[in-house]
Amino acid sequence: MSKIHVTTQVNGDAVEFLCAPDETLLDVLRDRLNLTGAKEGCGTGDCGACSVTIDGRLVASCLVLGAEVEGSAIETVEGIGTADALHPLQRHLLEHAALQCGICTPGIVVAAKALLLQNPDPSEEETRYWLAGNLCRCTGYDKIIRAVLSAASELRGENA
Template structure:
């Protein structure tokens, strides 16, 4: 089977790779591009651990074929932090103890970033609804939602 050449942008950097027609973007990110922050939880789009953005649209990378990345802008957890310091969302997750094992955390942070870009002033209900596709079995959702709302408030104050 012939491999397909894909040119894309990942976290602002131009990237090229070869992939099989049925290979997922999750597999390419983790195995070929060594961006292992994006996790595979379920492989069926039910847990949100592999959440990334494609042209600023939140998606589960386990459900996206790698060939679909052609010409698109991909955002992963590795692109969230500002050079040598944590992003506000990451900092608030730490402050509110909104993480434990770390499997869901990258997907949650990417999802929160997408939420706050779309809606910088979410209510608790809106945040819970938006993050309903991200499953966490360790921390419980209250700490996560507190971190989200605090990050939103901090980001609005900094603007």
């Protein structure tokens, strides 16, 4: 099977890769670009652990083909915040103890960031429905929702 050449942008950097026609974006990110922050929890778009954005749109990267992202700008968890300059979402997740095993956390960070870009002041209910595609088996979601709401509040400049 001949490979497809793809030129794209990942976390602000120009990237080129070759992939098989049936290879998912998730496999490309993990196996070809060594970006293992996005996880495969199901491979069927049900768990959200592989969440990334393509041109700002939140997707399950296990349901996107690598060949589809030609000319796009992709953002993964690796592009959000660094150890010494965490995104407020990441900091609030830590401060609220909103992760236990942490496997769903990258997907939650990516999905919640996409939510706040679209809706800077979400209600608890809106946050719960937006994150309904990100499964977490450890926390019961309580602390995750609190962390996202308090990060949103900080981003709005309310508790600076």
